[in-house]
Amino acid sequence: MTTETTPQIKNDANGLLALEKVVKHFDISGGLLDQLRFEKGRIIRRRTTVKAVNDVSFSIVPGETFSVVGESGCGKSTVARTILGIYPPTSGRIIYRGTRIDNKNAQQMLPFRRRMQMIFQDPYASLNPRKTVMQTLEEPVVFHNPSISTNQVKERVAGVMSQVGVDPKWADRYPHEFSGGQRQRISIARALMVDPEFIVADEPVSALDVSIQAQILNLLMDAQAQRGLTYLFITHDLSVVQHISTRVAVMYLGTLCELSPARTLFDNPRHPYTQALLSAIPKLGRKKSGHIRLKGEVPTPIDLPSGCVFHGRCIHADRRCIQEVPQMRPVENNVMVACHAVEEKRI
Structure with missing residues (x-):
């Protein structure tokens, strides 16, 4: 995160929750014998790390529904569980109403447990x-x-x-x-x-029939209106996002690609990945398919690509995209995008 975006998070006097350069990695190396490798005539010890969340920063204000979207495995649920302390962050800070909570122990977190609750995916x-x-x-x-x-x-x-x-x-x-x-x-x-005043809803309708999904979404919205709740909504269903969200964060391979008001995102997506994601939504009456087909395969979070993690599948990628990690930068209308092509006005 560049210095251009950090003040937006730290100086938000009305903010409920703020993430500052949060990183969460998982060591899946196993035991000592699992870590040993025989390479070039000698035995070496090598750890295997899943880089699930990388330098994610955003803030949430009271009363809004902040949605995090992306394909499966992009780190959405890991972000949610890290916020609630189910997973301790590898680095970075989590601020709740001006108080840092990522460094608190179980006893110190008790007053916050009552204010922060979670709805899990599988009922x-x-x-x-x-x-x-x-x-x-x-x-x-x-x-x-x-x-x-x-x-x-x-x-x-x-x-x-x-x-x-x-x-x-x-x-x-x-x-x-x-x-x-x-x-x-x-x-x-x-x-x-x-x-509570803050609820994390981790794909709460994905395991339900479509007819039941609408009922549960209406229930959540009614509860928000009656109790003044703030939601962090995790989902990959873009039709749900469009229906309930105030703002939307788009994630790809553990990184934040775009942060935008919901209406602006669906009317004018800026990041190439967001454009491809929204193009996959079926639309009645559309004569031509506007679906953007991404090339290549999704890289593994164990071995992230250099530079922009999306460059291997992006038609706008150039040498800078391969070598330099893009930073979240403001574009317009409260939209922030991490893309060299957008920054250079190539798209």
Whole structure:
């Protein structure tokens, strides 16, 4: 991130969350024997690292729906889990309401756990099959409010279940007794139980039928309006992004390509990867296919390309793209793009 963009993040007095040059790498080397290699007549030790997230910076303001999009494996979910402390960042800083949280231990993070919640992708795996809905929903309330009475807990559970469209009379049922859409509603209810202000939704509708997806999205939007929630929405479904987002961040191979207001992004995408991504959306009545077919294969995050990580598949790439990593730079209308071709006005 260049010095041109850093002040935008640090000086945002109204900001809820800010990421500053966040990096997350995973060591998948295995044991010592797995790391040993025989090369050129000698034994060497070599570690294998997955570079999942690389120098990602952005900020989120209260009340908005900030979406992160990109193809599978681009680092979207890793960013989300790093924000919540599920994964510790390799480097960089995460600031929540002016307080740095990436360097806090589990005890120090407890006050933030109540304000930050997550809705997971798979409603079948995210609920404990051994617990009833009541046990699942009351657990976070009791944990964060040890002095709360049993009747108050039951009233809160019933109120939240009603809000998400699940009959409170079903509180004694187990997860396997519900459909996929109902389970996801229960997952949303669990996130709402402690009255958070920030929710990370990690592809919350991708495992559901299309008809159910619309219901869950409307539920999330209604909860946002009623409770003043801020969302970080992780998805690869661009139609969902267009419907609910305030701003959109586009990721490719662990790096941030473009950051733009949602309407601007869909009307005038600037980064070549964003253009290719949006061109894949089917449109009724379009006589000619405008789909941009990318050449080559997606590189591995274990061995990232030099320069721009997208240069091997980009028709606008030149020598500078191969040698120099592009930085996020402002273009116009609150749009930021990391692309040499855009910077040089070649596209």
